[in-house]
Amino acid sequence: xxxxxxxxxxxxxxxxxxxxxxxxxYGGIQGVYDYGPLGxxxxxxxxxxxxxxxxxxxxDVEGLDSAILTNxxxxxxxxxxxxxxDPLVDCRQCxxxxxxxxxxxxxxxxxxxxxxxxxRPFNLMFKTNLGPVEDDSSFAYLRPExxxxxxxxxKNVLDSTSARLPFGIAQIGKAFRxxxxxxxxxxxxxxxxxxxxxxxxxxxxDEDWHERWVEDRLDWWRQQGINGNNLKLLHVPEDxxxxxxxxxxxxxxxxxxxxxxxxxxxxxxxxxxxxxTKNQRDLDIDATVLANDExxxxxxxxxxxxxxxxxxxxxxxxxxxxxxxLAVLNEAYRVDRLANGTERTLLSLPAHLAPIKAAVIPLKRxxxxxxxxxxxxxxxxxxxxxxxIVFENTGNIGKGYRRHxxxxxxxxxxxxxxxxxxxxxxxxxxxxxxxxxxxxTSLANYLRERIA
Ligand code: ATP
Numbered sequence: 001x002x003x004x005x006x007x008x009x010x011x012x013x014x015x016x017x018x019x020x021x022x023x024x025x026y027g028g029i030q031g032v033y034d035y036g037p038l039g040x041x042x043x044x045x046x047x048x049x050x051x052x053x054x055x056x057x058x059x060d061v062e063g064l065d066s067a068i069l070t071n072x073x074x075x076x077x078x079x080x081x082x083x084x085x086d087p088l089v090d091c092r093q094c095x096x097x098x099x100x101x102x103x104x105x106x107x108x109x110x111x112x113x114x115x116x117x118x119x120r121p122f123n124l125m126f127k128t129n130l131g132p133v134e135d136d137s138s139f140a141y142l143r144p145e146x147x148x149x150x151x152x153x154x155k156n157v158l159d160s161t162s163a164r165l166p167f168g169i170a171q172i173g174k175a176f177r178x179x180x181x182x183x184x185x186x187x188x189x190x191x192x193x194x195x196x197x198x199x200x201x202x203x204x205x206d207e208d209w210h211e212r213w214v215e216d217r218l219d220w221w222r223q224q225g226i227n228g229n230n231l232k233l234l235h236v237p238e239d240x241x242x243x244x245x246x247x248x249x250x251x252x253x254x255x256x257x258x259x260x261x262x263x264x265x266x267x268x269x270x271x272x273x274x275x276x277t278k279n280q281r282d283l284d285i286d287a288t289v290l291a292n293d294e295x296x297x298x299x300x301x302x303x304x305x306x307x308x309x310x311x312x313x314x315x316x317x318x319x320x321x322x323x324x325x326l327a328v329l330n331e332a333y334r335v336d337r338l339a340n341g342t343e344r345t346l347l348s349l350p351a352h353l354a355p356i357k358a359a360v361i362p363l364k365r366x367x368x369x370x371x372x373x374x375x376x377x378x379x380x381x382x383x384x385x386x387x388x389i390v391f392e393n394t395g396n397i398g399k400g401y402r403r404h405x406x407x408x409x410x411x412x413x414x415x416x417x418x419x420x421x422x423x424x425x426x427x428x429x430x431x432x433x434x435x436x437x438x439x440x441t442s443l444a445n446y447l448r449e450r451i452a
Contacts, residue, residue, distance in 0.1 A: 244272060358390075358410070365393055
């Protein structure tokens with residue numbers, strides 16, 4: 001059974017150290033969260049799974065890790081200064097501010113008044129000052145998407161690798177948006193992470209690639225433990241498309257608060273590379289939107305045969321890490337009623353996402369023989385490189401099992417007095433609660449099969 005409510009997830013996240021309110025001891029900061037000891041592991045595992053499927057398992061994608069601070073010219077020519085805005089309205093009654101398309105029936109969500117101003121555009125980009133002098137010429141933007149620096153590095157990547165069309169550049173990193181009404185826990189925040197691929201293709205092949213990427217991305221989310229029935233595709237209506245998009249398909253997920261966007265897969269055409277390219281007159285293309293006299297780059301590829309330059313099209317699967325974490329937690333959360341009438345909460349996470357892969361627990365706390373053997377087993381298992389293996393000297397096995405159920409640890413390994421005699425341990429499975437005796441010599445293979 002998926003989580004009953006967002007409150008269940010928020011409570012679990014706080015209790016077990018997945019997600020905390022940022023700056024909490026000073027009353028927090030709206031729309032900003034911190035990831036705790038287990039949250040950072042889960043988040044890293046999700047990002048690693050994405051990186052692995054995008055970069056390591058393919059030979060046509062390269063990685064990038066670019067700066068957050070962005071020259072305003074980049075976001076001028078990308079069209080973000082002009083158009084990256086949400087419609088803002090004020091409630092004249094209680095003076096609160098809202099995103100116009102988030103109002104139910106046009107009424108103020110706080111006081112219910114219908115006395116609402118006309119919507120006006122509110123730009124979502126954060127500005128910050130560079131250097132000690134605060135004036136209009138020395139500011140930078142915090143990037144609102146990771147994509148733009150992929151475009152501005154297009155030529156660097158092309159020149160420094162053997163990439164040829166079709167190929168992609170993948171990036172994971174922070175993005176910032178001054179959301180009018182951040183809400184729903186880590187779903188809509190002001191500081192978040194994106195996993196974005198810009199996949200460059202020959203014009204004319206873009207629509208086929210777009211379809212292929214939509215299928216690939218759906219498959220990938222299913223591999224992260226998301227039930228296909230909770231995923232839907234939304235073909236964004238033409239009048240709602242972002243300024244750069246010819247077509248966008250959103251992967252929607254049934255979050256606890258409703259069906260909402262988890263990932264957007266856009267056909268950005270040649271809009272961005274074209275917009276950042278100088279000397280567009282030399283290029284035999286007609287889709288470049290803004291005339292650019294400031295860039296010094298030609299973000300295009302040259303045909304080897306006829307030497308003509310052309311600007312590739314780009315397909316962009318853009319997923320939110322935080323929304324991904326929320327979806328994965330929501331899918332994994334279960335409350336089981338046990339035969340003895342009690343309940344247990346568990347996170348039935350896929351093993352590759354679990355923050356802790358296995359816990360090694362000596363039966364008796366501080367018993368030298370048991371503790372030494374358990375530590376030894378932890379060290380041996382760590383060498384497998386599967387992720388975090390913890391040694392836990394708490395002595396309360398039942399409590400340990402319950403805690404590890406709740407944080408999604410697939411296996412608990414108990415070291416008891418028999419272990420000292422016959423080198424076998426008890427391995428307990430999170431989902432079935434079944435326990436079996438495994439020889440320590442087989443433990444590495446056992447774990448590799450279950451976790452890898
Ligand atoms: P929305 O319509 O929900 O505001 P968007 O269409 O503006 O989202 P995109 O610009 O397509 O979002 O960004 C790509 C992805 O980045 C989204 O699918 C989402 O997962 C993530 N994302 C965007 N804005 C936020 C946010 N404020 N908080 C958390 N994740 C976000």
